[in-house]
Amino acid sequence: MRKPEGAIATSTHQVKKMKKGLWSPEEDSKLMQYMISNGQGCWSDVAKNAGLQRCGKSCRLRWINYLRPDLKRGAFSPQEEDLIIRFHSILGNRWSQIAARLPGRTDNEIKNFWNSTIKKRLKKMSDTSNLINNSSASPNNTSDSSSNNSSSSLELKDIIGSFMSLQEQGFVNPSLTHIPTNNTQFQAPHMINHPCNDDFTPYTDGFYGVNAGLQGELYFPPLECEEGDWYNYKADINNHLEDMNGNGNGNGNVPASMRMEEYWDLDQLINTEVPSFYFNFKQNL
DNA sequence: AACGAGATCAACCGCATTCTG
């Protein structure tokens, strides 16, 4: 059995209390030197061997978020911002997974950036967008997403703003929404019989649409899985829909979100044009 | 200059998962 963390037992059976709070430059220096000369190992050993009165957890956090030599410092570039928004639209608050795709950035950094900057900015944009839409509801100036090419002309801010709005209202998990990029996807879809009696509509861009009742139609990205995984994939979608619609059995077995990474190539999804990730919010509003 | 509000960010907390003796 491993020794418990949280206190250091000394040779005189004293138990030293772990230090908390901000790290001093001396502590940083100790940890840095230890990590450079010994590399990463058991974090509780790192704390002990580096002569730090910190728990391993604290050392790990300090190293990962601040001392690591490969960390990129400074403000996020517009490109990084764009990537974060795209990744977040797919992954939700899976900060570590987002960070893994942004070299030199930490999950904590991205989380803070999202919560402090992007979230507020997008909300502001959403509010502004709603204001404009409400004030321009004249016959000649309607913004009907089903008319002409409005879906492709929507701007990122509108899309994200609507995402945020609905997400905050708990209507929808934006990672699971999509709208076909043009009307050709609706041509002659054949229906696939779902084991749980839901109908899946395959579109020519590889996405699948499924009727989500009050949620409107939801669109799921192309599969990465083998043919034999179809049943699990569809069952997962069905579970998710039941979860969203409150028809689940409530025993906690239904995942809050689908196991996307098991089926979908996220990096490929990210490279998809932004409009591919918005949903037909018109049906929900 | 002083103050307050809002923004930022480092670090903690609690929980879930993984590891190990």
Added chain:
DNA sequence: TCAGAATGCGGTTGATCTCGT
């Protein structure tokens, strides 16, 4: 196999900074 420690993650907190009045 299992109990408990270690690890990793996301949410939250609180100290500090910045900016407007």
